[in-house]
Amino acid sequence: MSTHNSFLKRFNPAALIIYLFLAWFIVAFLIYPNISLLINTFVKDGQVSFENFSKLFSSKRAMMSFRNSFLLAFSMVVTVNLVGTFIVLVTEYFDIRGARILRIGFMSTLVYSGIVLVAGYQFLYSSNGFLVKALSGIFPDYKAEWFTGYSAVLFIMTFACTSNHMIFLTNAIRNIDYGTIEAARNMGASQLRILRTVVLPVLKPTFFSVTILTFLTGLSAISAPIVVGGKGFQTINPMILQFSKSPTSREIAALMAIILGLSTLILLIIMNRVEKGGNYISISKTPTKILKQKIASKPVRVLMHAVSYILFAVYVTPMVLVIIFSFTNTVAINTVDLSLRNFSLSNYIMLFTRRGALDPYLVSIVYSMAAAVIVTIICLMASRIIHKGNRKVGTLLEFSLLIPWLLPATLIAMSLILTYDLPKPIMGNQILVGSPLLMLFAYIIVSLPFSLRMLKAAFFSLDASLEDAAKSMGASRFYAFRKVVLPILLPTVLAVIVLTFNNLLGNYDLSVFLYHPAYKPLGIVIKTATEETSIGDAKALMFIYSVILMIISTGAIYFFYGRNTEKKRLKR
Amino acid sequence: MIQFEDVVIKYGDFTAMHDFTMVINEGEFFTLLGPSGCGKTTILRSLAGFVDVSSGAIKVNGQIINDVPTEKRNIGIVFQSYALFPTMNVYDNIAFGLKVKKLGKNEIRDLVLEITRKVELGEEQLYKNVSELSGGQQQRVAIARAMILKPGILCLDEPLSNLDAKLRGQLRHELKILQRDLGITTIYVTHDQEEALTLSDRIAVFNKGHLEQVGTPFEIYNESNSSFVCDFIGDINTCTGRTIDSINGQSEKKFDRDKPAYLRIERILTGTANPGPKYVKLRGSVIDREYNGIFTKYFYDVDGEILKGLERNIGAEPGAVGDAVDLFINPEDIKQF
Numbered sequence: 001m002s003t004h005n006s007f008l009k010r011f012n013p014a015a016l017i018i019y020l021f022l023a024w025f026i027v028a029f030l031i032y033p034n035i036s037l038l039i040n041t042f043v044k045d046g047q048v049s050f051e052n053f054s055k056l057f058s059s060k061r062a063m064m065s066f067r068n069s070f071l072l073a074f075s076m077v078v079t080v081n082l083v084g085t086f087i088v089l090v091t092e093y094f095d096i097r098g099a100r101i102l103r104i105g106f107m108s109t110l111v112y113s114g115i116v117l118v119a120g121y122q123f124l125y126s127s128n129g130f131l132v133k134a135l136s137g138i139f140p141d142y143k144a145e146w147f148t149g150y151s152a153v154l155f156i157m158t159f160a161c162t163s164n165h166m167i168f169l170t171n172a173i174r175n176i177d178y179g180t181i182e183a184a185r186n187m188g189a190s191q192l193r194i195l196r197t198v199v200l201p202v203l204k205p206t207f208f209s210v211t212i213l214t215f216l217t218g219l220s221a222i223s224a225p226i227v228v229g230g231k232g233f234q235t236i237n238p239m240i241l242q243f244s245k246s247p248t249s250r251e252i253a254a255l256m257a258i259i260l261g262l263s264t265l266i267l268l269i270i271m272n273r274v275e276k277g278g279n280y281i282s283i284s285k286t287p288t289k290i291l292k293q294k295i296a297s298k299p300v301r302v303l304m305h306a307v308s309y310i311l312f313a314v315y316v317t318p319m320v321l322v323i324i325f326s327f328t329n330t331v332a333i334n335t336v337d338l339s340l341r342n343f344s345l346s347n348y349i350m351l352f353t354r355r356g357a358l359d360p361y362l363v364s365i366v367y368s369m370a371a372a373v374i375v376t377i378i379c380l381m382a383s384r385i386i387h388k389g390n391r392k393v394g395t396l397l398e399f400s401l402l403i404p405w406l407l408p409a410t411l412i413a414m415s416l417i418l419t420y421d422l423p424k425p426i427m428g429n430q431i432l433v434g435s436p437l438l439m440l441f442a443y444i445i446v447s448l449p450f451s452l453r454m455l456k457a458a459f460f461s462l463d464a465s466l467e468d469a470a471k472s473m474g475a476s477r478f479y480a481f482r483k484v485v486l487p488i489l490l491p492t493v494l495a496v497i498v499l500t501f502n503n504l505l506g507n508y509d510l511s512v513f514l515y516h517p518a519y520k521p522l523g524i525v526i527k528t529a530t531e532e533t534s535i536g537d538a539k540a541l542m543f544i545y546s547v548i549l550m551i552i553s554t555g556a557i558y559f560f561y562g563r564n565t566e567k568k569r570l571k572r
Numbered sequence: 573m574i575q576f577e578d579v580v581i582k583y584g585d586f587t588a589m590h591d592f593t594m595v596i597n598e599g600e601f602f603t604l605l606g607p608s609g610c611g612k613t614t615i616l617r618s619l620a621g622f623v624d625v626s627s628g629a630i631k632v633n634g635q636i637i638n639d640v641p642t643e644k645r646n647i648g649i650v651f652q653s654y655a656l657f658p659t660m661n662v663y664d665n666i667a668f669g670l671k672v673k674k675l676g677k678n679e680i681r682d683l684v685l686e687i688t689r690k691v692e693l694g695e696e697q698l699y700k701n702v703s704e705l706s707g708g709q710q711q712r713v714a715i716a717r718a719m720i721l722k723p724g725i726l727c728l729d730e731p732l733s734n735l736d737a738k739l740r741g742q743l744r745h746e747l748k749i750l751q752r753d754l755g756i757t758t759i760y761v762t763h764d765q766e767e768a769l770t771l772s773d774r775i776a777v778f779n780k781g782h783l784e785q786v787g788t789p790f791e792i793y794n795e796s797n798s799s800f801v802c803d804f805i806g807d808i809n810t811c812t813g814r815t816i817d818s819i820n821g822q823s824e825k826k827f828d829r830d831k832p833a834y835l836r837i838e839r840i841l842t843g844t845a846n847p848g849p850k851y852v853k854l855r856g857s858v859i860d861r862e863y864n865g866i867f868t869k870y871f872y873d874v875d876g877e878i879l880k881g882l883e884r885n886i887g888a889e890p891g892a893v894g895d896a897v898d899l900f901i902n903p904e905d906i907k908q909f
Contacts, residue, residue: 465655468622471642472649473669473721483668487659 073218084165648718
C-alpha cells in the first residue's frame with residue numbers, strides 16, 4: 001500500500017514526457033547515427049566487410065592526408081607549446097613591461113579564431129597579400145611562397161591554437177603558491193632552477209592536457225589546410241570533405257572519419273586517465289599570490305622583451321589589418337593600397353544596402369541562436385535529472401550527452417549524412433539530408449557537452465536546501481523550480497546561451513558538410529571570399545563579417561568571463 | 573504529538589537509521605543529538621518529508637504522514653545554511669510561503685510585519701538583499717520565514733553552527749525564549765552537547781544510526797545509560813585496571829576491573845579532609861592544568877593512570893604541576909556498563 005502511494009506521489013506526467021523526449025533525442029542523434037555509420041562502413045550485403053580498408057589503403061591521397069595530419073599534429077605539439085608557454089610566462093610569471101597590453105594581444109585568438117583568423121592570415125601573408133605588397137618596395141626579392149602548404153598551415157595553426165595555453169596555463173600559474181618560490185630562493189636556487197624545478201613541474205598536468213588538446217586540434221584541422229594547404233598539403237578533414245561529395249568515395253570518407261574519431265577517443269581516454277591522477281594542489285593553508293619575477297640578466301631581459309613584442313605583432317597584425325581594411329573601399333582591398341583616399345564606410349553601407357549582403361548574418365544568427373536555446377533547454381532538463389533524479393538514469397544520460405565531446409565534427413557530420421539520407425522511422429520517415437534542419441541538429445549535437453558541463457556544474461553548486469525550503473513552505477516541485485532554482489541559475493543559463501551562440505556563429509568545420517545551399521552561413525561565405533576567384537565585393541564583405549564577428553565574440557566573452565571576474569572582485 | 577514507530581531508513585543497501593521508536597510531546601523542545609553521520613538529520617528530513625522511511629510509521633497527532641508530500645505536512649524548517657533565496661530580498665523570502673498560498677497583498681504585508689517584530693528583525697531590514705545581512709540577522713529571517721505559515725512543528729537543523737561563539741550563546745537564549753512564547757513543538761538537530769543540554773526539554777542521543785537514549789538533559793547527563801552517551805556528553809574520566817582495584821579495595825561496591833568505569837570530572841573532590849563516609853581516597857599528583865578563569869581543570873597522575881578533575885576558582889592561586897593531591901571519589905557516582 002505504502003509503495004503504491006509513494007509511486008502515485010511521485011508520478012508526474014510532465015516528467016514522463018521529458019524522459020521520453022530525451023530518450024528519443026539521444027537515440028536518434030547520438031547513438032543511432034554512429035551505429036549506422038559503422039554499419040554503412042563495415043557491412044556489405046549483410047556481411048561484415050573490410051573492403052573499404054583496402055580502398056582507403058590504395059588511395060594515395062587519403063594515405064598522404066593521414067601522414068600530413070599526424071605530421072601537423074606532432075609539429076604543432078612542439079610549436080604551440082613553445083609559443084604558448086612563452087606568451088604565458090611573459091604575461092604571468094616574468095616581469096615584462098606592458099604585460100597587460102601583451103596579454104590582450106595574446107588573448108585575441110579567443111575572439112579572432114576559426115575561419116575568420118585563417119582568412120585574415122591569408123590576406124596578410126599570401127602571395128597577393130598585404131605583406132608582399134608592402135615589402136615589395138623594400139625587399140623586391142621577398143617571396144611569399146612559404147605561405148602555402150605545410151609551413152603556412154603550421155604557422156597559422158601555431159598562432160591560432162595558443163588559446164588553451166592562455167586559459168589553462170595562465171590559471172595554473174596564478175594558482176602556484178608563491179611561498180614555494182620564495183622557499184626555493186631562500187635555499188639559494190637560481191631563477192632558472194626555480195622555473196625548472198619548482199614552477200614547471202607543478203604545471204606538468206596542465207601541459208599534458210593542453211598538449212593532447214593541441215594534438216587533437218592539429219589532427220582535425222580543416223579551415224587552415226583548405227585555405228592555405230594547397231594541393232601539396234591536404235589533411236584528413238579536407239580529404240573527408242572531398243570524398244564525401246561523391247557517392248563512390250563516401251564510404252572511404254566515413255572510414256576516415258571513424259579512424260579520426262578513434263584516434264580522438266584514445267587520446268581523450270589517456271588524457272582523462274592522467275587527469276584523474278590529479279593535479280598538484282597547493283597544500284598551503286595560507287597560499288600567497290604569485291609575484292612577478294624580475295629577470296636578473298640584462299641581455300636575457302632585453303631578448304625576452306623583444307621576442308614578446310615581435311610575437312605580439314604576429315598576433316595582432318592580421319586582426320588590425322582586417323579592421324582597417326573593413327573601412328576601405330573595394331579598390332583598396334583588391335590592390336592592397338592603404339591610401340587615405342581609399343578610406344570609406346562604403347563596405348558597411350553595402351552590408352545594409354546590397355541585396356543579400358545581410359543574409360549570411362541572418363542565417364548564422366538564426367541557426368546559432370536556435371541551436372543555443374534548444375541545447376540549453378535540453379541540458380537544463382538533463383542536468384536536473386542528473387542532479388536530483390535516479391542516479392543510474394542520470395549517469396546514463398550524462399554519458400550519452402557527452403558522446404559528441406569524443407567525436408570530431410567531421411564524424412558527427414558524416415554519421416548524420418549517411419543515416420538520414422533515407423527515410424528512417426525514428427525521424428518520422430523524414431529525410432534530413434537536403435533539409436535546412438540538418439545543420440541545426442548538428443549545431444545542437446556539437447554544443448551538448450559544453451552546455452551540459454556548465455549547467456550541471458551550476459545545478460551542483462546550488463544549495464540543495466533552497467528547494468527543500470521552498471517545498472516545506474508549500475511550494476510544488478515545479479513552483480520551487482520556477483521561482484527559486486531558475487532565478488538563481490538564470491545568469492549561468494544566459495551565459496551558456498551566449499557562449500554557445502558565439503561558438504557557433506562563425507562555424508565552418510560542421511557547416512561545410514551540412515549547409516543548405518539556399519542558407520549559407522557566415523563561415524562558408526568568409527571561406528569563399530578567401531578564394532582567388534572571389535570578386536571584390538565578396539572580399540570586402542568578408543572584412544565586415546569578420547569585424548562584426550569579433551565584436552560579437554568580444555561581447556560574448558566579456559559577458560561570460562567579465563561577469564565572473566566581477567563576482568570574484570565583489571567576493572573579495 | 574509526533575510518534576516514530578519502528579522506523580527504519582535506508583539509502584539503497586545502507587541503513588541510515590536502524591529500527592527506533594520515539595515520541596515527541598506537544599509543545600516540547602526536543603533535540604536530536606549525536607556526532608556527524610549518526611542519522612539525526614536523516615530523521616529530521618524524514619519528518620519533513622524529504623526522505624522516505626523504508627519501514628515503520630511517522631505519526632503526527634495520530635495520523636500517519638509517511639506518504640504526505642512535504643508541502644502538505646505543515647512543518648517549518650530552518651536549514652543549517654538557512655537556505656535563504658539569494659534572488660529575493662528579505663521581505664520576499666519571508667513572504668514566499670504566503671505567496672504560494674495566494675494570500676492577498678495586504679494580508680501578506682501584515683503577517684510579514686507581525687512575524688518580523690516577533691523575531692526582532694528591524695523593519696528597515698525588509699528590503700535589503702539577504703546577502704547584506706549579518707549571520708544573526710539571516711538566522712532571524714530563516715526563522716521568520718519558517719514561522720510565518722504557523723506550522724504545527726518547527727524543525728531546526730543546526731541553526732547556530734554558522735555563527736561565532738558569542739553570537740551563538742546570545743541567539744541560543746533568544747531561541748529558547750521565542751520557542752517558549754510561541755509554544756510550538758520544536759525539533760532541534762545539533763552535535764553540540766552544550767547546546768542540547770541548555771536548550772532542550774528532552775534529548776535523544778544517536779550513534780551510528782542507533783537511538784541510544786532519550787531523556788531530560790538531567791537524565792542524559794547524570795543517568796547516561798551507555799558508554800557512548802557517557803563519552804559523548806560532557807567531560808568524563810574513564811577508569812581502568814589499577815584505579816578500579818584501588819576503589820574496589822576501599823568500597824563495598826565492586827566494579828569489574830576489565831571494563832571501563834566512568835566518572836564525571838567534577839565529581840572528583842580534592843582537599844585534606846574526606847567529604848563523607850562513602851568516599852574513597854586516591855593519591856595523585858598534578859601533571860598539568862588548564863586555567864580558564866571560572867574553573868581550573870587538573871590532570872592528575874594516579875598510579876600511572878591519568879584522571880581529570882575540576883576546581884572552581886575562589887580567588888586562590890591554582891595548584892602547581894608536581895603538587896601531591898588527595899582525590900576523593902564516591903563510588904555511587906561511577907557508572908559501568
